[in-house]
Amino acid sequence: MTRITSVDVVDVRFPTSLTADGSDAMNKDGDYSAAYVVLHTDDPELRGHGFTFTIGRGNDLCVAAAEQRARPLVGRDVDELAADLGGVYRDLQSDSQLRWLGPDKGVVHLALAAVMNAAWDLAARRAGKPLWRFLSDLSPTELVDAADLRYLSDVLTRDEAIELLAARQEGRAERIAELEQSGYPCYTTSAGWLGYSDDKLRRLCEEAVAAGYRHVKLKVGADLADDIRRCGIAREVIGPEGHLMIDANQVWDVPEAIEWVGHLASFDPLWIEEPTSPDDVLGHAAIRKAVAPVGVASGEHGMNRVLFKQMFQAEALDYCQLDAARLGSVNEVLAVYLMAAKFGVPVCPHAGGVGLCELVQHLSVFDYVAVSASLDNRVTEYVDHLHEHFVDACVVRAGAYVLPTAPGYSAELRASSLAEFEFPGGRYWSGGQRAAVVA
Template sequence: MRKSIVIKKGLSSDMRFDLKDGAGSDAVHTSPVYAYAVCKLATDTELEGVGLAFTLGSGNKIVCDAIEYLVKHIEGKEIYELMSDFGTTYKKMADDPNFRWLGPHKGVVQLALAAIVNACYDLWAKAEGVPLWKLLTDLSPEQLVNTLDFSYYEDILPKHEAIELIKNQKAGIASRENIIKTGYPGYDTSIGWFNYSDEKIIQNVEAAMDNGFAAMKLKVGAQNAAHDIRRAELVRKVAGDQATIMFDANQQWTLPQAIDICSKLKELNPFWIEEPTHPDDVFAHMALAKAVDVPLALGEHVPNKVIFKNFIQSGCMSFNQVDAVRVGGVSEFILISLLSRKYNIPVVPHVGDMGQIHQHLVLFNHITLGHPALLLEYIPHLREYFKSPAIVKDGKYLTPLEPGMSADLLQYEYSY
């Protein structure tokens, strides 16, 4: 008989980590402090749920304050009962009348929601004694969709259609489960942070290839476009014509600038160009996609399912970079992944969690939803702070086996 596990109290932790020597820098965030707003769910057992939202500095405390408020929606709830109809509770949290005006469904409130939601899924997987990917892949289609909130998706992906989509993927599950043994392909996003010198980039590209990475990403978005082009040409030259190269502008360009620079970067055969302009500007991305025939990767800073819905319908999104520690956690990630699957847009998540949670989610996406196993971003800078850090060998994520979503952090004191 299944043991009852009641959430007694939800707490937040403000955890920040200084980066060294230019790591993590991009065209906008030139001196980032990686930070997690952590939600911990204490229960009437020894189990504890841990969920993360990712930020970049002092704003982290505001997210923690929001967690302390919103977590009241799940305190006192039994975890199995909660997750059996989690979509209903999710909607109540997202639409809390005292906080909704601050969004709705974006910014600080959405980040706090992500941390709480992720903690619920973590506790659920720990209660079952399995890793999150196993929990999710073992759920029936009906159980899975009951964890989702289909508000504003009724016109494009109603609940019954989502169930059928999942059922239609069952035929290929056995072959797709091979990914558990082979590992999920990763790409090295740390070869070319914005503040890195040319010499360091060359060293990093060579090291990445020695470590089995066939794909890597360079930060662009400098005030001087010639600087970007030169560094992009350098990476292509060192990595070779067969390497998979991506360029990430971190929203730095206006539409005219994006059209001009993307036209030049196209000559280097990028796998994608990421966040070329403002992340809310769907029409600018549509115009760019029409003007320059280059794949666009979008979603790192897209905050919710509705804007993802617009991007997916628009036809300008080549790769979906939904991040479960920015949107409303695992629940909203799965819903967005379902819609992306309907439109045959592959999901290659941005990993604000450093890949800890997303290593589970891409396995689920591939096995259950039939998404192609393309790539998962790898950022190693916070490995030492996790109890069970993601393991990448020969350029592939090894399948995590510990119960939960791999989000548990070691105790760490940060002064601010």
């Protein structure tokens, strides 16, 4: 019998604010960070790794919350845990005192995501499979048992969910073979950070096209004249056939969003992303109606399944951008994928940050194999930074994620990276020259 013997939660921060990587109209100076969870077992070869993603200050709050969330796992039998990840999730989630601080949102929910991501990594490693295959090999009933369907029965019952998955059983081997051949399509955000100069923007767009990307995303929303100029550059480089996406990172009120997007519509954007508060279901619905044929995309700050349920009910989204480290891990992600499939909304997961690309590649592949069985209008985000810190870093080739083969959820950070960027004790942060950044 193998047991979980201890939990480490590490505060890891990368000084991305120094280069304006990740800069947008709302978030000008983030230091991309992770509250990183390691579940140790009495088998020295078997650990589980997971994290949630933050942009700096407050990462310590997620670390402290993850320590509290993970406490009930210590001493648990790994086989039992792997066989009932739905039960484990509900057990951790049901702590009513921590629930009060959400419920199902904010720091305590990010922490739940970190801990359960580690539990899923552990289970997939135990099975010797990459997470996408581990999930794809579960039966419809097993998947639905793992999914968090609470508060969703007005749009999706347990039986409907099982039927939906059962109907997609056929053709799975073919779909896996197809993705093993061609990868899962992705787009790049690396070109369009707001802090980049026009020259750098043009060069990065050109590089993206040369690397096989058909989609390019720009940050907008700080200054309209800048946005018009930058969209012009990008559209010129990618040509009329390329897809241009724009992302406002929540800076607008609803009327402002409609007006501003109107000024950029001539550049034919595929979608406007996060036009307003991520909580504003009815606002997104109003914007979507007003800016069509420009699509509306949102979800990286989508706090939980209840928000996504309403986004689908209100027909507020053309693209669902769930986040693998903000939703309550695979358990809640599954629920959102199931609802999206029922409502016919393509899921294009949010990625970037620290390690989100590593996670969402598994989710996208699983979606195609077992849930939506479609690639139409689907493209997963890719950002080309910080991958060097991961043991099983994702690989992108010709604008597509190469299917991961290593067991687990690709979430393990390198020991050398932890030694360098643990906050505040790692070599980088404890070095005198960086103390000023921390304040």
